[in-house]
Amino acid sequence: MECDHWGNITVPENQTELLSLVNGERLRGGPTTTELCYGNPQVRTRLVHLISDYAETHPEVDYLHFWLDDRTNNTCECDLCRHKRVSDHYIKILNDLDTELTERNIPTRIVFLIYSDLIWPPEEEKLINKDRFALMFAPIARFYNEPYELPAEDIDLPPYQMNENKPPSNIQQLVGFLQKWQEAFPGPGFAYDYHMWYFHFYDQGYYGYLNLLAEDIRRLADLKLDGFVSCQMQKTFFPHGLPHFANARLLWNPGNSVDELAGYYFKGSFGEEWNEALDYMKTLSDLFSPEYFYGKKRGRKVDDAETQEARAKLSKVKDAVSEFYPVIERNLDVENSVQNLSWKLLEVHSGMVVIMAEALLARDESRSEDEKAAWEDLGGYFVEHEDITENLFDVWSFKRIFPLLR
């Protein structure tokens, strides 16, 4: 459960030696971020029994995910653990788990994770029963300005350095690590990626990242992966639901054209003036420069031509909205109820993007008072329009990304 990131755990004093020892301290974070001392056989046995009991009482679960390491550099440094990579400990537990499930005659498949410190493949251990497992490649550190890319043959992969790891954001290096894992586990696997986790908040036309998503899906076969799971907000239907529709259709047929899918979807959603609505969305995606602002989030400080272009584009949002507004206005009373809702959502969205563009521009130009005022305005605007957006737009998550919003 997502909330387990911030939940509390109580560990009895006589069991703290089961927790990961880092810098001389037994770590106690939230439930999903507290690592254990995996070199301790008692820890491995308890984990194996816990997971097996769950699988036994949930036969409806065909693929059960068992993940470690939702943060980097929390690996236990005790004498039992320090000489192995966390992925070697992981494989050892997975093999024990397979033995236990086989003994109990439980057919559940186990999904294991390549992510964070686990991006470095095991050095010593190998998965024994390949039929039991599926690999999940979760390149969370990547950017969304270039699709999956096979690495050059001589690519350098950063070394594993216990608790000083820096998982790469370079997609070729990430795929290079995937290939190393696939040498150890040539079984089924899939990507688990984050296009609609919060990258989509930066793309206010909900259109720009679809071409990237489509290309990623088309390249799954090159990566020897068999599928794709989107790690994302559930409420990602504001201002429209094309990303979901396109994602599903592309997984069914990666040869689909994004423009054709968009045409089909928008014709149904917006009726007669669907093409105008689609062009407007493309314009907004372009004017918000999502890759630029997503990159900024990771600490980019260079003030160059790209910066100037991104700022110039943001300052055009207001005019683009004014120019398109008459089209929205004349469609607000269309009879078809689906299309009627679509245009009403665009109407609310048009007010949002103008304020959001002001806030992002002020943020980028370090005008902190203007920025604060704009986010405050936007917070008020969301409250005012919550009756129409609450099932379609995740304000809580939006606030997490733009914390000055009140």
Ligand SMILES: [Zn+2]
């Ligand atoms: Zn340990």
